Amino acid sequence: KPKAKPQAKLQLRTKYDLIKKWEPFFTGGRVEVSNSENYLLCVCGDKIKIVNVDSGLVEKELSHDGDDVTCLAVSPDDSMIVTSTKSLLLKQWEWKMEVKCVRTWRAIHMFPVVSMDFDPTSTLLATGGSDGTIKVWDMIRQYCTHNFRGSPGIVNCVAFHPNNLTLYSAADDYNIRVWDLNSSKLVKVLNSHVSSVTCLKFSNVDCLVSAGRDNVVCLWNVKEGGNEPYKVIPVFESVEAVILVPKELEKCFNFERKENETGFLIITAGSKGQLRVWESSNGKCVFTNPDNDSNVASGYIHAKLIPDTNKMVAVTFDHCIDCLDMNGLVVNKQMVGYNDEIVDLKLLGKNDSHIIVVTNSPHIKVFNMKTSACQVLKKHSDTVLCVDVFKNRTHFVSSSKDNTVCLWRMEENTYAVTCLVVGAGHTHDVGAVTCCNNKMEFLVSGSQDQTLKIWTINETFQLRVKHTVMAHSKNINSIVVSPNDKLIASGSQDKLAKLWKVSDGSVVGTFKGHKRGIWCVQFSPMDQVLATSSADGSIKLWSLSDFTCLKTLEGHDCSVLKVIFIAKGTQMVSCGSDGLLKLWTIKLSECIQTVEAHDEKAWALCSDVEDTMIISGGADSIISFWKDVTDEQRREDIEAKQKTMLHHQELQNLLQEKKYEKALHFAIKLSQPFTALNVIKELMWETDGYDFLNKYLSILRLDQKSELLKFVVSWNTNSRNCHEAHAVLKALLSNTAPEDFEQIENYQSVIESLLPYTERHFHRMNKISQQATFVDYTWQLIKMKE
Structure with a gap:
């Protein structure tokens, strides 16, 4: 008989190092675009994050040391950035080669600055404050040249005329004021809007375009000097931003202008979450971007054209930034600036190409691991609580506070994710869901109604409830299916974990021993062992044969929220409400590594198939990627020992x-x-x-x-x-x-x-x-x- 090949010795993991983080880069406000390069400048608390549009990565940041940023502006020549803060400071930054604050001065406003604009020569800067005043600054000589008073309330926007020393502003009284910089006087008040004016744009030296929350776009002839607009275009939505389309890009919307026809195209972005193109001369809508599920009901708060490219960006209310191709206004890439509290995450796709992220919202986000591009899935009507992925890595299931579970599929070629079916039947929030491990035959859900439901999946991806079991006396926090798909384990706030048969839904046994509620249950991939983690700060390993506790691992000082097996069941990784990540060796019952993974609760934890990478997510809105560096550490230790021996000799x-x-x-x-x-x-x-x-x-x-x-x-x-x-x-x-x-x-x-x-x-x-x-x-x- 041929000799059996010796099995490779199992290598225990000893160290995981942080390789990268996905952190928030946009927490609200305006997003500016650099004029000569493909960069977005986003406000993120007390920082300005400079994001590369192509890679989706933050390349630079401007820190204000705890002083939140209220507004920013980029000069037309891209040479400088000016920011304003809550402490009424203005800062001038260089950022092209290296980030450096070159000047700081007092804004002189009584309240924070909320709007800014540079003149076309990048020498003058206008700032509009919450105190109703407007100031003009000479950026070369570094002094305030004008101080305009008389605007009631907040000055929402300011804009320089492209050809003469005239400044236009809009405040809370819905009027547009025209200020002459030569005489330092108010020369005109344009009063047509009946709600807040949100943007002012010049199509040429003669035409001003204004839009606001009164659902209209007004066109003004600034040369003739009339106080009434010559054209009012009803757009039937609250407008937050307008883009004036250059003549050379009008063909992108299949629009052909007649020879003697004058006018220009206007793109509006507003509360309905759709981009529409209007013709200025007749006021007709000539193009509407295709319905995009990721934007419906989100609404846009800002939009900008990226110069020198055939692209534009639009910012939604839920901190998403859409990068669109002007040809048809199709979303090429979507970036998420702020994820809120991360509740759960799982890897998806062949070779773990994507990651599913569940945040404190009704929307599921699917990120591309390489480009950080995101798909926002909107099917649930309330906060999503949990996701799990089938073995084929293309289908997954989600559960929500809307009492439903959804079955999703990702196309292998296009990576587009669609919802196949919605399963309804629970009467309260569905806080836990899990998939079978072999063939895609069933899934299991657990709810605050204290029941477990076993759902069967047929060939047409229809869901049918096979069994409903009254499982626990309190909320069910976690459920998991055994590797052979014959057993189900559940953990609840009633301090108990239970074992169930998949075939008939009958209870097999109960695990008693935790002093507080159980947050997570996991089957060992190799042994007949169940792991449970609890709010009492302990992790327990149970025998499936006699339901006795085999080991108790103690190390966390507070709730252990998630636990997973790695290294073929010989090790475990846990995370808790203290934000710590711990690596355990089961045989020795000891923690061999502890890292501070998050500043707040670490809710989510998963690993790839080979356990070479662990991903954690927390309430601090950060996703951390940890790489196994055991081999590197061992090589370093061997080299250090050899070096020490040589030195001693x-x-x-x-x-x-x-x-x-x-x-x-x-x-x-x-x-x-x-x-x-x-x-x-x-x-x-x-x-x-x-x-x-x-x-x-x-x-x-x-x-x-x-x-x-x-x-x-x-x-x-x-x-x-x-x-x-x-x-x-x-x-x-x-x-x-x-x-x-x-x-x-x-x-x-x-x-x-x-x-x-x-x-x-x-x-x-x-x-x-x-x-x-x-x-x-x-x-x-x-x-x-x-």
Whole structure:
């Protein structure tokens, strides 16, 4: 018979390192676009995040040290960014090569700045404040040139005329004011809008386009100077942003203008969440972007054209940024600026190409792992609580507070995700859902109505309830199906975990022992063991045969929210409400690694098939990616051991050859205090050892003396080494100026550490000296008697 191949030895994981984070980069407000490059500038609390549109990654950030940003503007030549903060400071930044704040000054406004605009030459900046004032700043000479008063309430937007020194503004009284910078006076008030004006744009030197929340777009002839618009276009939605389409891009909307026809195209973005194109001369809608499920009912709050490209960006109310192709206004890429609290996440797709993220919202987000592009899935009507993925990696199921479960499918070629069927039947929130592990035949859901439902899936992907079981006396937090698809485990707030048969829904056994509610249950992939994690801070491993507790792992100080098996069931990873991630070895019942993964509760945890990467998500809206670096760490440890052995051998060779100078230098360089002590002891046996020590210490650098002084503190704690310690200390004090000692890090604490032991050694030497004197006195008396 042929010999069986030996099985590869299982390698335990010892360390996971953080390789990247997906953090929030947009928390609300305006999004600006750089004029010469493909960058978005997004407000994120007290930072401005600069995001590359193509990669979706944050490349730079402008930090304001805890002072929240209220507004920002980019100069037309892209040379500078100006930001305003809640503390009424204006900051000018350079950002092209390296991020640097070049100037900070007071805004002089009484309340925060909410609107800004540069003139076409990038030399003047207008700021509109919440106090109703408008100020104009000369960015070259660095002083305030104008201060315009008279606008009631908040100044929502300001805009410079492209050809003359005129400034237009809109405030809370719904009027548009025209200010002449030459005379510093208000020259005109345009009063046609009946609600807040949200944007002002110039199509050319003669035409001003204004839009607002009164569902109209107004066109003004600024050359003739009338107080009434020459055209009012009803758009039937609250408009938050308009884009004026350049002539060369009008063909993108299959629009052909007649030879003598004047006018231009206007794109509106507003509360209905659709982009529409209007013709200015006749006021007709000539194009509407296709219905996009990800935008319906979201609504747009901002939109901008990306110069020099055939693209535009539109920002939704739920912090999503859509990157659209002007050809048909099709969404090419969607980025999520803020995920809110992350409740659950799972990997999806062949080779784990995507990740499903469940946040504190009714929408499910599916991210591309490489590009960070996102699909927002909107089928549930209330907050989604849980997701799980089938073994084929293309289908998954979700559960929600709307009392339903949804079955989804992702197309392998296009990666488009669609909802196949919605399962209704629970009477309360469905807080847990799980999939079978082999063929796609059934799924199981658990609800706050305290029931488990086993759903069968037929060939046409229809869901039918096979069994309904009254499982627990409180909310069901977690359910899982065994690897052979024959058993179901459930964990509840009633402190119990239970085992059920899939075939008939009957209970097999109950696991009792936790002192508080159970948050997570997991089957071991190899053994007949069930793991449970609880709000009592412990993880328990149970035998499926007799329902006894095999092990209890304690390490978290608060609730353990999630636990998963890795390394073929020999290890576990857990996360808790303390934000910590812990790696456990089951055989030894010990935690071998603890990392601070999140600043708040860590709700979500999953791993890839090979356990080479772990992904965690928390209430801090951060998704962290952890890579297994066990092999790298082992190689580093082996190299460090080999290097240490070589160093020790080299030191021994130097000592044997009596090359004390090189040996001591080597010991200081390697930070080996006891090796250095051996060198000093060997040196003291030499006849001119003290002279050599003084000579050598006089040529040491200050950092080397600092390191040697730390050695002395260590040596001085032991009376056997006190002579060598004080010999070195005397040489250091003799060859170092007092002012140099002050430059040594923590020199005061070093001296404080030396004093008590030195006093003890001094008293002991005094006592020995007295005893020696008494012995000498006794000897002299004996000699006299003789």
